[in-house]
Amino acid sequence: MSAQFETVWQALRDKVEEGWAPGMVAGIRHQGTTEYFASGVRTLGRPEQMRTDTPFRIASLSKPVAGAIAASMIADGTLAPDDPADVWLPELAYPRVLTRPDAPLDSTVAATHDITVRHLLTLTHGLGAVFADTPLARAIAESGILTGAIPPDLEPGEFMHRVARLPLEQQPGERWKYHTGSDILSVLLARAGQAPLHQILTERITGPLGLKDTAFFADPNELPTAYRPGRAGLEVLDPPDGAFAREPAFESLGGGLVSTVPDYLAFLAALADGTLLPDEQRRAMTGDQLTDAQRVGMEEVAGPGTSWGWQVAVTTDGRDPWTAPGGYGWTGGTGTAAYVNPSADFIGVLFTQRAMGGPQDNFNYFWEPLAAALGS
Structure with a gap:
């Protein structure tokens, strides 16, 4: 050396x-x-x-590896950044959004935008780690979709099923929220690539x-x-x-x-x-x-x-x-x-x-x- x-x-x-x-x-x-x-x-x-x-x-x-895979799929036309994510992830269709971040889970409005591939790439789709003690934070913890150093012990379909049951904290494109979008993107990449x-x-x-x-x-x-x-x-x-x-x-x-x-x-x-x-x-x-x-x-x-x-x-x-x-x-x-x-x-x-x-x-x-x- x-x-x-x-x-x-x-x-x-x-x-x-x-x-x-x-x-x-x-x-x-x-x-x-x-x-x-x-x-x-x-x-x-x-x-x-x-x-x-x-x-x-x-x-x-x-996460950067996920970004590189997605970028390669965008380069060859498999994906486009502004594609609606529900083309591959129907679980994300018609999302509901909390009326405020600390609202009860049933206090929601319809999303004003579709969730797109870009939202998942940039972690702005509206759902992620919540650092305050709110009903959504407790629901995320109970769902098992947001774990620490060890990934969720869930099959991808079950993971998406649990994600779909939760409202978004923010409207798609409104704010950066950590992590969850990366795991959702992982499922999308497999489905879009039609392979594990x-x-x-x-x-x-x-x-x-x-x-x-x-x-x-x-x-x-x-x-x-x-x-x-x-x-x-x-x-x-x-x-x-x-x-x-x-x-x-x-x-x-x-x-x-x-x-x-x-x-x-x-x-x-x-x-x-x-x-x-x-x-x-x-x-x-x-x-x-x-x-x-x-x-x-x-x-x-x-x-x-x-x-x-x-x-x-x-x-x-x-x-x-x-x-x-x-x-x-x-x-x-x-x-x-x-x-x-x-x-x-x-x-x-x-x-x-x-x-x-x-x-x-x-x-x-x-x-x-x-x-x-x-x-x-």
């Missing part, structure tokens, strides 16, 4: 040695040169070391790019244990033989992929280099697709200076030293992060097995030394 990123790798070693996470893997591509780093163990108390090709549950870093989602993933992304370790499940002998922070330290979130060790009932591109740092960096590199998608669709996917009104919902989750493209966050002001307008990336709740900065010609990917504990958690311990190394 070159000396340029030694301070970055040392920062990751320090996080592992202090017990913040059992292990982590990172990759950086800068001006055409790629380096990888691994530190720590796959499971606390066991000797198996992290390797650069260790598979991780990447959670919401699955894993087959579409292989045909459009992993096969052409040679990504052998990106799928909806992985060998339990290779998976690290996933942890989450608890009162007494790290607690097991998902064991190696847990939810991601077998074919899932629901193939979720909202948060259901397993991948390796080299695979994911190769995916982002192909996207950035223009070898994965035609320029028109690539620019749409990685550009700001939200109106000011829609962006209010995004800023509630990600803060100012960030907007949303097609299933990926995009930077609008570059207030952090490693970001710049035109950059894009996202994070995953299981402890993963990735960012592409075209103006500085770098891609960074970090996978850990420590789930994020809340909005206060970040990956600055990786990005800050990386920005310093690039500026040196």
